[in-house]
Amino acid sequence: MKRKIAPKSNPNNTGLVFNPKFLEHEIYYGHPESPERLKRIMEQLKNDNLLECLERIHPVDNPLQYICKVHTQDHIRSIQDISITGEVAKLAVAHVLGAVQVVSMGKNQNAFCVVRPPGHHAHNAGYEEGFCYYNNVAIAAKYAHEIMGFKKILIVDWDYHHGNGTQDAFITDSNVLYFSTHNLFDFPGSGYPEIIGYEEGKGFNVNVPLGFGATDKDIISVFEEILKPIAVKFQPDFILISAGFDSRKDDLLGCFNITDDGFSRLTQIVMDIAYKYCEGRIVSVLEGGYNLEGLAKAVSCHIKELMTYRTE
Numbered sequence: 001m002k003r004k005i006a007p008k009s010n011p012n013n014t015g016l017v018f019n020p021k022f023l024e025h026e027i028y029y030g031h032p033e034s035p036e037r038l039k040r041i042m043e044q045l046k047n048d049n050l051l052e053c054l055e056r057i058h059p060v061d062n063p064l065q066y067i068c069k070v071h072t073q074d075h076i077r078s079i080q081d082i083s084i085t086g087e088v089a090k091l092a093v094a095h096v097l098g099a100v101q102v103v104s105m106g107k108n109q110n111a112f113c114v115v116r117p118p119g120h121h122a123h124n125a126g127y128e129e130g131f132c133y134y135n136n137v138a139i140a141a142k143y144a145h146e147i148m149g150f151k152k153i154l155i156v157d158w159d160y161h162h163g164n165g166t167q168d169a170f171i172t173d174s175n176v177l178y179f180s181t182h183n184l185f186d187f188p189g190s191g192y193p194e195i196i197g198y199e200e201g202k203g204f205n206v207n208v209p210l211g212f213g214a215t216d217k218d219i220i221s222v223f224e225e226i227l228k229p230i231a232v233k234f235q236p237d238f239i240l241i242s243a244g245f246d247s248r249k250d251d252l253l254g255c256f257n258i259t260d261d262g263f264s265r266l267t268q269i270v271m272d273i274a275y276k277y278c279e280g281r282i283v284s285v286l287e288g289g290y291n292l293e294g295l296a297k298a299v300s301c302h303i304k305e306l307m308t309y310r311t312e
């Protein structure tokens with residue numbers, strides 16, 4: 001029998017992004033980045049009695065005007081030409097921006113985006129990179145900064161893989177601080193700690209590689225000892241999480257050993273930072289995670305934390 005956890009309310013008014021159209025995109029049948037991932041997440045949220053408490057977030061109109069802040073017209077044209085996928089990728093961005101909008105306005109304290117395709121590997125290649133087409137989180141950071149007027153955006157990326165697309169989008173930008181934990185010796189092969197940013201962006205790119213089999217203790221100590229002091233200095237106005245759960249134990253594509261409790265703790269640390277500097281504003285966006293059962297459980301734990309009111 002499934003254990004049911006019924007939160008009495010949603011004191012943070014945590015919002016949820018989901019659209020069944022996200023299930024229509026498929027790289028090919030049997031690919032690990034499958035529609036089943038989102039189906040299982042939504043089932044888990046329902047079984048854990050979270051779904052009924054989470055307010056659904058609507059997409060923004062005309063997302064292409066914001067997508068082009070990160071992606072070239074050539075890239076956008078090529079992606080738009082991919083049947084079904086082009087539309088789904090655009091819709092995913094529109095929903096993530098919808099989340100940034102409602103959290104910016106204070107309508108929702110924070111939000112989780114159950115979206116696919118993921119985004120953090122996307123540059124301007126004109127095709128899919130690492131299962132990504134448009135960089136959802138990078139576009140969200142630009143939107144939070146340029147449209148919503150937040151000065152300093154912190155991106156926390158705990159996916160097993162390095163978010164090379166996001167790093168490269170802001171490598172010379174001091175308004176967006178990109179912080180990533182990842183395995184350096186896996187796809188995409190970037191994420192060296194020496195890469196700290198260039199020009200204006202020098203010091204605003206923080207790569208912290210973890211070793212094979214990294215545990216809760218390893219990643220939590222990095223968040224406590226490296227991310228927290230960085231946040232004290234940076235004082236973000238808005239926080240985005242590239243929430244990849246392929247860093248969870250037993251993932252098909254990852255080899256870290258982060259548990260669901262570990263993800264709860266990481267969420268708490270990011271929330272502590274958010275409450276301290278930016279009135280709790282967090283938009284968390286799904287990236288990887290390919291063990292269907294593990295992904296669903298980890299997402300549920302992450303959302304439960306987001307729903308829990310905390311103060312520093």
Ligand SMILES: [Zn+2]
Nearest residue numbers: 159161246288
């Ligand atoms: Zn990944």
